[in-house]
Amino acid sequence: MSLRERFSSVRRRLVPALAAGDLVPDLVFEDDRGEVISLRGLAGRPFVVAVSSKWNAGSDAPVREGELRAELRGLGAALLVVSARGAWFLEADDPRRDLALCDADGGHDAVYHALGVLRDDDGEHPFMLFVVDARSTIRKVHVEPAGAREALAVLIALRAAMEALRARPAAQPILLNRRELVITTLVSAFALLALDGCSRSEPSPLPAPAAPAPASPTVEVKLHVNGSEHALALEPRVTLLDALREQLGLTGTKKGCDHGQCGACTVLVDGRRINACLTLAVMHQEAQITTIEGLARGGELHPMQAAFIERDAFQCGYCTPGQILSAVALVSEKRARDEAEIRELMSGNICRCGAYPNIVAAIQDVQRMG
């Protein structure tokens, strides 16, 4: 059985009864001083619940708890971790709390039971992640088969998970994409570290948290992207790039340097190529924006997309959406008459794999089509 088949078959059996849009079940925990934390009682702010039976202590995840706390503070969020070894609750400014419900397997099973999940064939529970908004509504559910996960940069994970939570209106259906899968993996790595911390008898000294960047009120922003109109509520500081990726889920537009130096974020605004990272979404309300997702017509690739494939004009592919949009604009600008001019006028798009000769060839192919 391939990994893919195994993954999907396990998922089929272990998907919880709960889904995005449902209210979170009102699980109740108690800390070692007898104070009660209930999931419904957390209403009023977002939180993440991460559940697994397989986590063990001893992780060496490079996570600084102070920075995590700063993230939680900036987002007004909390994190609850549940495993067979115990449960644990983290808020920005309070001491970490060990929770009592999970000191026995029965308690841990009770959590799975409340979430409607059964053990798999090996008697293992899956890893699950629930992102819950301030109205106790589940905004995202992610399930993975039980298994070892690598400890990665968890701070980034928490930030991304929480931002995803802030970003989407609750009514919108939420599908798990590859990016969010990475996020859930990272959050689980955070849990590894958290449990490791819980298992020590003495609390470790915490570094001073970094000051969070406070939010500002959102403004209504209308964006016309790939022929569709979108009404968004954004902070003014949200770049066009972040709005496309984080709000509209158009992750084809890449974030490379985020400072206008690499061209990975190139999009067309009223047909002109720009760096979406150095402009605010709120500045483009009357414009027609085209991203890589908007180039194909039905099932037919844009000629530049087809030429990039034909000429093998990429290797890792990360710069490719920006290269293609920049190349589309270059052809329509009609200023590049030879290879040297193509290279000069594509110099705003860096390719670290060095696919330049094939990129130039693809552009010349399209130029020859007239």
Add this chain to the structure above:
Amino acid sequence: MRAFAYTRAEDEGAALRAAEHAEAAYLAGGTTLLDLMKLEVMAPGRLVDVNALPLNAVEVRADGVRIGALATNTDVAYHEVIRARYPVLSEALLAGASPQLRNMATVGGNLMQRTRCPYFRDPPAPCNKRAPGSGCSAVEGYSRAHAVLGGSGACVATHASDMCVALAALDAVVHTRGARGERSIPFTDFHLLPGDHPERETVLEHGELITAVTLPASPLAAHSRYLKVRDRASYAFALASVAAALDVQGGIIVAARVALGGVATKPWRAFDAEKALVGKAPGDVAFRAAAEIALRGAAPLRDNAFKVELAKRVIVRALASVGEAS
């Protein structure tokens, strides 16, 4: 990026009123401002978006050309009249940044472009320009990219703009509107030397809005070139650049313009070198003599002495290419 209040100004009056706020900054193309806001080098509490103002025209007039402050670098660089009558400006714009950035960046914004000094862009590092009184990290630090002309003990950061070097050579005038009305500022007076206050970079008052740049009609300007030398062939800041123009009549230079970029703390007009060229026959002897004069006051640091000879050679080559054309 720090949070800020955002205002979209529908006319100049509204823009000026909104910009009276002590923490306000104007937002045009955003290519410098948003970059530096992400780094928290700049943190204005209020942005006044001026992109809706009707200031993007390039108007050809009997006495020259008027370029609206919101005309993009692309619009100006490819404008037929600019290419024909002020080629140095078109070449300078096309030597800067990338097509994407040139589609965003505006002429007014380009006048306000900030230095690329790595210490200025790194908030933990001492920098008198970013944090007055904190010291200069470059004077004792890695100074390869820094200025050899116009520096002070407080700051040796180069001015980053290519366009401004061309405007310095073209005797441009900057037009503004502020609380005290309109004014016209000769280009070479617009930027300030760092002196003891490198945080002050232009003569603009708080809330003053750049509305246009005018270029006088000039027999010189049609015979002008921009030559830029950098670490890679495209999409890099200048190590040394030269805007040069010559008016040659009967085999004798009757007027000359030489401005330098990449080597000075402001767009650098080499007035003495220009004077030395007048009355001479165009050629290597005169050009080299002018180049020596232009760099006479150079004060290199530990890592940038190469810029002195480099700038001289770029001057000679730029003047030679103009001389051949005229």
